[in-house]
Amino acid sequence: MRSILPRLRGFCERLEPWSYLLLRVAFGLMLMTHGLPKMLGRSHGSMADPMAGSVHLIGNVLHLPAAPAIGWFVALLEGVGGLMLAAGLLTRLVAPMVVVQMLVICWLLAPTFPWIDRGFEYPLMLFFTALLIAARGGGRASVDAWLARRA
Template identity: 60%
Template sequence: MVDDLTSQRGRLLFAPLGAFYARFQPASYALLRFAFGLTMLTHGLPKLLGMPHGSMTDPMAGSIRLIDNVLHLPFAPMLALLVALLETLGGLMVAIGLLTRPLAAMMAVQMIFISLALGPTWPWIDRGIEYPVMLGFIALLIALRGGGPASLDRLIGREI
């Protein structure tokens, strides 16, 4: 692996920490993947269930408006449903590490579109792109790295 921490022990300020970092690196990546997947799930589930989410009383309607009025894409209700399914089912699957690469790649693309729609304002508190940019980079990392050792992809023995 490119980021093998055991080869960096001589460069660490506290060299004994190298073994700790190496030992817990797979678990920390699994936790990141799990937290990202659950974060996506919490954004998709309210859309599918028609529940309020944060300050949005109807997040599905908000997604449809964003797709139709801001991005000017056709079939906005169908695309909003696909987004809600990607966030809900895809988020759950990324959390457990199943079909991790393609789902995370789709989520990274989704975050690009959200950033284009919300931009150029940066602070999230002002409905800016700070949050989707961060989620997009995490999705990209997961798409490039895959499920990792603690994933269903690895357990099955197949990964895209």
């Protein structure tokens, strides 16, 4: 494939094997920053108690039963699941759950599209990133690949 900027071709070819690894690790670590404050009872950005905010949203806005249990599931998915995605462990199990979570968040925020109004561009991009990870799996540099080589 010919490059538009031929001088960048070598750089891009060297970067390509690392790009998916970097994307997966960055995505997982970023996801962790949303789950850990919930699990540890710490403030997160403008939210003094993100777990209480999540439970309120799940119970009072979505009207789902067992809001505290679902809140803990979301916190574990983001915190522990984020770490698992960063490491590339059970990626094809964890990533589809994140896909569903991001779709729900997009649906909830759909009336306010622009991110300046707390819109859904950010979770929409996370949806597509999680979808890519679900489709590709952990990749060559992952715990999943290491376990497959050992088996």
